[in-house]
Amino acid sequence: MSLLMEQALNGVQLGVTLFLLAAGLTLIFGIMGVINLAHGSLYMIGAYAMAAVAAKTGSFLLAFPAGLAAAGIAGVLMEYLVVRRLYARDHLDQVLATFGLILFFNQLTTILFGRQPLFVEIPDFLEGSVMIGGIVRYPVYRLAMIAVGLATAIGLYVLIARTRLGMLIRAGATNREMVRALGVDIRLLYTLLFGVGAMLAGLAGVMAGPILSVQVGMGEQVLILTFVVVVIGGIGSVRGAFIGALAVGMVDTMLRAYLPGVLRQLMAGPDADALAAGLSAMGVYMLMAIVLLVKPQGLAPAHG
């Protein structure tokens, strides 16, 4: 029982991390129509900025906002200098240009920080693990990740459902031309939105820093899974990204945790383990295929 609960928490934690990445990606894709392959680079920038500031000052409380700011600024610059020229182009050009950005950012990071992964310590107040409900021991830092992720999800919901900016975002997702015709400065809105998306990716990177290895190319590792989340949730829908992220996090974790045990009932140990590893690696993609088959628009499409 405690194992099941721990794995469920692991699933939620992986889910909220994916959500932070997917939320930005889905907003940018759904509203601006831009496929931003360099979204993973923003995640990397957040993690590196955080690691660098933490190493210099030794303070997590300074490093945290620094990572967010760096990712946000990089995002705004990226939009202003490159992506802005791509809105009218077709997706192939966008993919090409943003893929170029990945190479650019990776090389720049290699020049600035070298190829050796950086060390980031967990802040003292988040160190260790706690008992939850007397049944399961769980690392404090991962609980904090879940809390931050959920808080961000609520914040995004309020932003989109309750504010004027959110209204414009929703309007932009439904009918871009009409928003422009009504005299809204769509360019500013786009830049702002890109910055917000970048900051969310940066937040994911900042939080992942202390548990993963901060290194060149870390963004591409999560990018594919993020795209899966966006497709499952429905392109352009933040609500969909949340549902999709939790579904992917949960399915991936549960398959990895329990499939070997199930298969071991049916066949010899080593064979079961190898087969289970293969099947669980496919799990999220099978989930995507099933969702696309049943609901081609995704679980919670934006353009209802």
Next chain:
Amino acid sequence: MKLKNSISAAVLAFLVAGPALAQQPLKIGMVTTLSGPGGYLGQDVRDAFNLAIELEGGKLGGAPVQLLVEDDALKPGQAKEIAERFMKTEKIKLLTGIIFSNVAGATVPDILDNGGIYVSPNAGPSNFAGKECHKNYFVVSWQNDTLHESAGQNATNLGYKKAMVLAPNYQAGKDAIAGFKRFFKGDVVGEIYTRLDQTDFAAEMAQIRAAKPEVVFQFHPGGLGIAFMRQYAQAGLLTEVPMVVAAPSLDAVILKAIGDAALGVNISSHWNSDFDNASSKKFVAEFQKKYNRMPTYYASQGYDTALAIAAALKATGGKVEDTNAFSAAMRKADFQSVRGAFKFGPNQHPINDWHALKVEKGADGQLGIVTKGKVLEAHSDFYAKSCKI
């Protein structure tokens, strides 16, 4: 008149170019992984290889050499293309550098089929060590399995009876688990295959906790290892279940990136930076002087590979065109390895001594990897007997 001039110019150019061509340095092609999470592995191999060339004044074994380096980005297809280009357009016969076994699997057969020579500074997959061994294929590092056989023996020596094993689901990962099991005398209570692109190991940590093994053996090279070790410590497992690993899962770079979380981990390796032989001392000092960082064991292998090639070039007078003569010279392994004595087995993979190492805090409070004793002596690999060269 004009025509005559240009003809004589061409003849002159030919005459001048003739000797110039003869003086051209020997080109060596290095296909290695420089980008992505495995980037520092290739970087260390490349830098150490270059160091060996530099220490000899731009030569290896008295022959001027030029090292061409290209990044395979851990993509087998890309590595294959680079190797083809090296061989076809650059006319390179001698190649080296591949880090990952899956890349080697796609690239090495091509090089050998085209009459090239390949000297591996790292990857030693099982499929090329046995029946498929080749007279022009040398591995200076180790056969993959032996790394982990040493870890299995180490776990047995340390008295553990119940082990849980984890490795990524690819050739070297499977070799790792096979190798560990071959020399571990206790029970293996669980085998978990992770993914080569996995970053979050929380599910695996929970499984380890539930299985309650006495010891955990894991193989996660490069960035994977950093994430794994860190999450292992954060899950509070490090104090509950000790860990036994082979060198790739805890090198000098990983140690720096995980800090105190590595304290007390048992490692087995064929080389360590504290080795007390002249060649190793010189290498560690020069490497630190030039690059201002601690060499990993990958660097030691890059250096040994350069020395092995240098010894062969010395014997053939700097020529590789006659691959038979070059291979015969390589086989003698007449060089001062940083590991101490060095010998190739019948399948042209090395016969290594394996040492037990442990992560400890030194007198200055700095974490270091300290050599503790021998695990296996003059250890050949399992596949050597099926190789007929």
